[in-house]
Each structure stands twice: as structure tokens, then as C-alpha cells.
Amino acid sequence: MPELPEVETVRRGLAPALEGRRFEQVGITDPRLTRPHDPLEVARELEGERVTKVDRRGKYLIVRFESGRALLIHLRMTGSLRHANAGELGEDPHRRAVVTLDDGSDVAYRDVRRFGTWLLLEPSDVDTYIDTRVGKEPLDAAYKAKHLAEKLEKRRAPIKAAILDQRTVAGVGNIYADEALWRAQVHPLTPANELTPDEVRALHKGIRASLQAGVRRQGSTLRNYQLPDGSSGTAQDRFKVYGRGGLPCGRCGTPIDKIRVAGRGTWYCPTCQMYRGAGVGSTKRGQRRYAASSSFSRPSRSRRQSSV
Numbered sequence: 018m019p020e021l022p023e024v025e026t027v028r029r030g031l032a033p034a035l036e037g038r039r040f041e042q043v044g045i046t047d048p049r050l051t052r053p054h055d056p057l058e059v060a061r062e063l064e065g066e067r068v069t070k071v072d073r074r075g076k077y078l079i080v081r082f083e084s085g086r087a088l089l090i091h092l093r094m095t096g097s098l099r100h101a102n103a104g105e106l107g108e109d110p111h112r113r114a115v116v117t118l119d120d121g122s123d124v125a126y127r128d129v130r131r132f133g134t135w136l137l138l139e140p141s142d143v144d145t146y147i148d149t150r151v152g153k154e155p156l157d158a159a160y161k162a163k164h165l166a167e168k169l170e171k172r173r174a175p176i177k178a179a180i181l182d183q184r185t186v187a188g189v190g191n192i193y194a195d196e197a198l199w200r201a202q203v204h205p206l207t208p209a210n211e212l213t214p215d216e217v218r219a220l221h222k223g224i225r226a227s228l229q230a231g232v233r234r235q236g237s238t239l240r241n242y243q244l245p246d247g248s249s250g251t252a253q254d255r256f257k258v259y260g261r262g263g264l265p266c267g268r269c270g271t272p273i274d275k276i277r278v279a280g281r282g283t284w285y286c287p288t289c290q291m292y293r294g295a296g297v298g299s300t301k302r303g304q305r306r307y308a309a310s311s312s313f314s315r316p317s318r319s320r321r322q323s324s325v
């Protein structure tokens with residue numbers, strides 16, 4: 018699934034093509050895209066809207082219009098957007114929508130698995146809709162470690178599950194969660210509220226660093242993600258742990274291990290990211306327990322109680 022770096026890369030690619038342009042003609046061919054709203058009705062509403070800004074919040078792409086309305090696009094698993102000059106759009110069986118702009122160029126939306134969504138919001142609904150679903154932007158200068166600490170202090174869920182929650186911090190998905198935890202040297206199963214202040218600071222730094230690395234490399238190209246000009250990102254070539262099971266850790270040389278956390282494949286270094294979920298002195302026990310069951314995703318009841 019595209020995460021913050023991928024969506025940000027799409028935003029940067031689309032902004033010059035869309036900003037200042039009017040949606041002249043809109044065709045939405047997949048009712049799932051606008052569900053529960055009628056795609057024909059949404060298309061009609063979009064026609065005539067002039068784009069002021071292409072924005073992003075977390076994994077949402079936000080096309081803001083002069084009218085104050087906004088089109089919220091979520092790419093989910095396999096959505097992608099492509100900008101093409103007039104008449105240059107080829108055939109594509111997975112195309113779900115096309116917007117023709119007032120300069121004759123087209124923006125096409127393709128989605129193989131069809132989980133992506135387009136939602137047109139009225140001016141008064143835009144901020145509320147987003148703010149109830151998405152936490153702070155991790156790459157904003159104003160985003161500090163204390164903001165992360167506030168979100169984690171009452172969470173007993175494994176830290177990885179906590180940072181996958183978009184209300185904790187915007188835009189972190191499975192890939193960058195693993196990358197951030199490796200950078201912070203925190204085991205993905207550590208209960209969120211048991212991170213030390215130093216670990217929270219390290220994780221805050223790790224989240225920003227891993228996302229910035231992704232943005233610099235124009236996102237990672239896995240599955241169907243593509244840039245609006247049809248090219249690919251290269252962040253996947255520089256992952257520290259994600260997808261690197263059995264390969265040596267770049268910091269200590271230990272083979273990277275894979276477990277499941279919150280139902281998601283999770284890569285980490287067993288040496289750099291020691292499990293110490295039940296406080297001081299329990300590291301070895303925690304590790305053994307964890308090693309015995311590669312699929313448990315939360316600490317045992319007794320461990321949770323002992324941590325209170």
C-alpha cells in the first residue's frame with residue numbers, strides 16, 4: 018500500500034499539472050470508487066471545479082478547489098494516477114476514472130484491486146473529515162517527540178500496531194513502521210506505553226528519517242505503485258529491514274528476522290531491537306517466549322498486568 022512517501026511523490030508529480038486547471042470532463046467507470054455515492058453524480062459535481070492546490074494529509078491526496086470543496090483520493094492497495102498530454106492516454110483495462118483538464122490533458126486513475134476511493138467533500142466537511150481520521154504530519158517542523166509520546170502513553174498495543182494507527186501519526190504504513198523501529202532500535206512488539214522517553218525520541222527521529230529517505234527516493238515501487246509520469250520510485254533498494262529476511266542487519270550483521278505483528282509481516286533485527294516488554298530483567302524471557310511463537314502479536318495477560 019502506498020504510504021506517506023509514495024503519496025507525497027504522487028502529489029509532487031500531479032501538482033504542476035493540476036493546479037490552476039479546471040476539471041472539464043470527468044468519467045468515473047467504477048461505482049466502487051465513489052461508493053456509496055453515484056459515480057455519475059460525483060462526476061457531474063466535479064465538472065467545472067477549478068483546482069487551487071494539490072495537498073496531502075497522511076495517505077490522503079487532497080485536490081482542493083476554488084469553491085472550497087475538496088476531492089479526497091485514497092490509493093489504498095494498488096491505486097495510481099497518471100498525467101498524459103492530450104490524446105496520449107493509451108488503453109488500460111484497470112482504468113477506473115479519467116479527468117480531462119481545460120488544457121486538454123488527462124489525469125487517469127487506475128486501480129487493479131479496486132480498493133481506492135474518491136470522496137468529494139463540501140467546504141465545511143473537509144477539515145473535520147480529515148482531522149478525525151489522521152494524526153499530525155510527521156514531516157512538519159512542528160511535529161515533536163512529545164506529540165508522539167502523548168499518543169503512546171495510554172496504548173498497550175505493540176508499538177508497531179500503535180504507529181500503524183493513522184491517528185497516532187499520519188502516513189506510516191507497514192514498510193516505514195518497520196524501517197522506523199529499526200532506526201530507533203525498538204522491538205516491534207514492545208507495548209507502546211512501555212517505551213522509555215529516550216526510545217520515544219529515537220522513534221520520533223526514526224519515523225521522520227525513514228519517511229524522508231522514502232520521499233528522497235520518490236517512494237518505493239512495490240506492486241502497482243507508479244509516479245504520475247509512469248516512472249518508478251527506488252526507495253525499496255535502500256530498505257534497512259523491510260523485506261530483508263535472512264539478510265545481515267546493516268548495523269550489527271545479525272540476520273534480519275520476520276514475525277507477524279497486528280496481522281502484518283514485520284521485519285526487525287533480533288540483536289539491535291531486543292524485546293523487553295515486561296520491564297527490566299525480563300529481556301531473555303521475553304525473547305524466548307517470542308522465539309517460541311513467531312505469530313503472537315500481543316504480550317500475555319500476566320505480562321500486561323505486570324506492566325501496570
Ligand SMILES: [Zn+2]
Binds near residue numbers: 267271290
Ligand atoms: Zn542489528
